[in-house]
Amino acid sequence: MLDLIMKDILGTPSILVGLFALIGLLLQRKSAADVVSGTLKTIMGFLILGAGAGILVGALGAFGNMFDQAFHIQGVIPNNEAIVALAQQTFGAETAMIMLFGMIVNLLLARFTPFKYIFLTGHHTMFMACMIAVILSTGGVKGFPLVLVGSLILGALMVLSPAMLQPYMRKITGTNDIAMGHFGSFGYLVAGFVGKVIGNPEKSTEEIKVPKSLGFLRDTSVSVSLTMSILFIVVALAAGPSFVEEKLSGGQNYLVYAILQAITFAAGVYIVLAGVRILLAEIVPAFKGIADKVVPNAIPALDCPTVFPFASNAVVIGFFASFAAGLVSMFLLPVFGLKVIVPGLVPHFFTGAAAGVFGNATGGRRGAIAGSFVNGLLISFLPAMLLPVLGSLGFEGTTFGDADFGIVGIILGKIIALFH
Numbered sequence: 001m002l003d004l005i006m007k008d009i010l011g012t013p014s015i016l017v018g019l020f021a022l023i024g025l026l027l028q029r030k031s032a033a034d035v036v037s038g039t040l041k042t043i044m045g046f047l048i049l050g051a052g053a054g055i056l057v058g059a060l061g062a063f064g065n066m067f068d069q070a071f072h073i074q075g076v077i078p079n080n081e082a083i084v085a086l087a088q089q090t091f092g093a094e095t096a097m098i099m100l101f102g103m104i105v106n107l108l109l110a111r112f113t114p115f116k117y118i119f120l121t122g123h124h125t126m127f128m129a130c131m132i133a134v135i136l137s138t139g140g141v142k143g144f145p146l147v148l149v150g151s152l153i154l155g156a157l158m159v160l161s162p163a164m165l166q167p168y169m170r171k172i173t174g175t176n177d178i179a180m181g182h183f184g185s186f187g188y189l190v191a192g193f194v195g196k197v198i199g200n201p202e203k204s205t206e207e208i209k210v211p212k213s214l215g216f217l218r219d220t221s222v223s224v225s226l227t228m229s230i231l232f233i234v235v236a237l238a239a240g241p242s243f244v245e246e247k248l249s250g251g252q253n254y255l256v257y258a259i260l261q262a263i264t265f266a267a268g269v270y271i272v273l274a275g276v277r278i279l280l281a282e283i284v285p286a287f288k289g290i291a292d293k294v295v296p297n298a299i300p301a302l303d304c305p306t307v308f309p310f311a312s313n314a315v316v317i318g319f320f321a322s323f324a325a326g327l328v329s330m331f332l333l334p335v336f337g338l339k340v341i342v343p344g345l346v347p348h349f350f351t352g353a354a355a356g357v358f359g360n361a362t363g364g365r366r367g368a369i370a371g372s373f374v375n376g377l378l379i380s381f382l383p384a385m386l387l388p389v390l391g392s393l394g395f396e397g398t399t400f401g402d403a404d405f406g407i408v409g410i411i412l413g414k415i416i417a418l419f420h
Contacts, residue, residue, distance in 0.1 A: 105155020199363020318356015
């Protein structure tokens with residue numbers, strides 16, 4: 001039963017968000033038709049977002065395979081899903097308990113403190129619960145103390161992470177209706193700060209002047225398709241036709257395959273944006289019920305793609321700048337005696353894109369480039385510094401990818417080391 005609740009209900013982001021929408025609509029005493037429609041559309045919006053993310057991950061996987069073949073890079077690849085899957089074999093029960101009680105702590109803090117944020121990104125809640133369980137267990141904390149301490153840390157992070165980003169979120173969205181619920185928040189905070197220091201918010205990425213003859217580039221789908229096609233073709237040429245056609249494309253011409261994967265990536269971006277629009281249209285009004293009855297003035301904290309529609313050019317710029325920082329870091333990490341972190345395309349796309357939006361909000365084009373470049377450095381150096389803290393899991397060739405996992409994991413590891 002616990003497995004059903006934790007894994008299949010609370011561990012499924014679309015059902016978790018749908019449950020909150022359902023409760024919110026019921027608390028507002030909406031008609032049965034509105035309750036059913038609002039709940040289903042909220043779940044549908046999240047599933048569409050997830051489907052788009054799946055398409056992106058697939059296209060990025062193909063790119064990553066060609067990139068590895070072309071440049072023969074050996075190192076640790078950050079991937080949240082991979083390391084959580086490994087950790088679940090040993091720390092599954094601890095992760096589930098910390099996640100459940102951490103969500104309860106989140107609701108209590110939102111109810112009784114000024115931090116009114118309810119963290120709705122279920123998979124990131126599970127990832128953070130898992131990392132906390134691993135580090136506490138490796139440090140010798142077991143049983144009830146592990147669940148108690150882990151839940152308090154997780155619940156606190158679930159309100160403090162959105163709270164520190166909310167001033168920037170108001171700037172991005174123009175309202176106070178939604179918050180950022182994603183554990184890449186330290187990277188976004190730094191991106192917003194860097195943008196503010198070096199940029200000019202008046203010169204937005206969304207106002208880039210395009211000659212009339214190139215007006216078609218204003219369409220995000222077209223500009224992403226063309227940009228990614230160039231990138232994919234370059235990497236396919238470097239990987240060579242024999243590798244691509246034998247290992248990846250199933251015999252299809254390697255350049256045709258590269259172009260199709262690039263356009264598939266653009267289709268994934270389009271689907272993500274469509275899912276976000278549906279999700280926001282449903283979750284914000286539905287959440288009013290929870291805000292009015294359970295947690296007054298509650299604000300839903302949602303996954304990072306929710307900011308993508310607010311600055312679609314910054315999304316592409318942010319990804320490239322973050323990935324460029326990842327490539328630079330590969331040469332810098334050994335200088336500091338750290339393991340090489342191979343740039344993970346998935347964390348660099350999602351957190352780099354979001355960092356680009358934050359940097360653009362505070363510093364326009366320069367802010368988007370510099371903010372996401374700094375984010376790229378963070379998600380390269382922090383995972384390398386986190387590896388020793390993860391104990392035996394640190395030898396598995398993968399690690400947690402996003403900035404908050406590195407910050408929280410390193411600090412938690414240092415605190416535990418004081419008691420040994």
